[in-house]
Amino acid sequence: MNNNWKLKAINTAYKKTTETRYFNYIVKPNVINLIGNTKDKTVLDVGCGFGRYLEILSKHDPSKLVGCDISEHQIQLCKESVQNKDIEYYIVDFSDASSSIALGQNKYDIVYNVLVLLYIETLDKLKTFIENCYKCLKKGGKMVICTSDIKSASFYPEVFNILKLSAKPLTKDNEYTDGCPIQLEIIENCIVTCYQRNFETIKQLMEQVGFTDVRKCDLFLEEISLEAFTDKELNIIKKSNIFLFLEAKKL
Numbered sequence: 001m002n003n004n005w006k007l008k009a010i011n012t013a014y015k016k017t018t019e020t021r022y023f024n025y026i027v028k029p030n031v032i033n034l035i036g037n038t039k040d041k042t043v044l045d046v047g048c049g050f051g052r053y054l055e056i057l058s059k060h061d062p063s064k065l066v067g068c069d070i071s072e073h074q075i076q077l078c079k080e081s082v083q084n085k086d087i088e089y090y091i092v093d094f095s096d097a098s099s100s101i102a103l104g105q106n107k108y109d110i111v112y113n114v115l116v117l118l119y120i121e122t123l124d125k126l127k128t129f130i131e132n133c134y135k136c137l138k139k140g141g142k143m144v145i146c147t148s149d150i151k152s153a154s155f156y157p158e159v160f161n162i163l164k165l166s167a168k169p170l171t172k173d174n175e176y177t178d179g180c181p182i183q184l185e186i187i188e189n190c191i192v193t194c195y196q197r198n199f200e201t202i203k204q205l206m207e208q209v210g211f212t213d214v215r216k217c218d219l220f221l222e223e224i225s226l227e228a229f230t231d232k233e234l235n236i237i238k239k240s241n242i243f244l245f246l247e248a249k250k251l
Contacts, residue, residue, distance in 0.1 A: 021229065046113040047069055116147070137250040140250065210250065
């Protein structure tokens with residue numbers, strides 16, 4: 001498959017998720033709630049994709065907003081689609097040890113990444129990614145992560161059926177292990193491979209590079225979120241806990 005075509009297809013698929021109830025009433029509110037107040041703060045989005053969170057946070061008066069991504073194509077889409085032109089963009093691979101130097105060390109009040117960790121194949125690269133995020137943060141800064149927990153994978157058939165999504169696990173008989181490859185068909189004939197981790201693995205790596213107060217955050221449900229889903233849907237959302245929301249500090 002042509003790589004440019006696949007990047008465009010993936011981007012199109014993820015853009016469509018902004019139109020879903022699950023994104024609007026579950027994922028987005030939880031991410032924004034964890035990031036918190038950005039007024040007069042320096043903020044870095046690692047793996048910014050097409051800029052959905054940069055667009056939102058640009059309206060919350062940060063003193064500086066930076067987005068980086070491994071894909072030149074995604075950065076170009078950000079520049080075209082995000083209205084705020086004061087945002088800085090960098091093409092950088094955060095699983096490379098030198099990337100924090102390019103972005104600036106001890107520079108940001110908040111560093112966040114959304115659905116990025118699950119695409120990192122090895123623990124060594126994952127640790128380097130997390131360490132670079134740590135280096136970019138100021139002392140007292142906060143790291144926010146939204147990723148997938150491998151423990152949620154066994155719920156995929158039920159979840160994706162009820163919420164009108166699709167997934168195709170590689171493993172058989174629900175034998176999911178930490179870091180095992182899972183295929184997700186995000187649109188027809190466009191499959192991405194994820195390497196999901198459990199909370200304990202991510203927490204251990206974060207503490208090894210220096211993070212403190214690493215915690216798994218409870219699902220944040222606004223009143224409007226409760227009204228957007230049926231009781232059956234809410235039950236499977238709570239039970240499956242598809243997304244893992246984490247917060248940590250740099251002291």
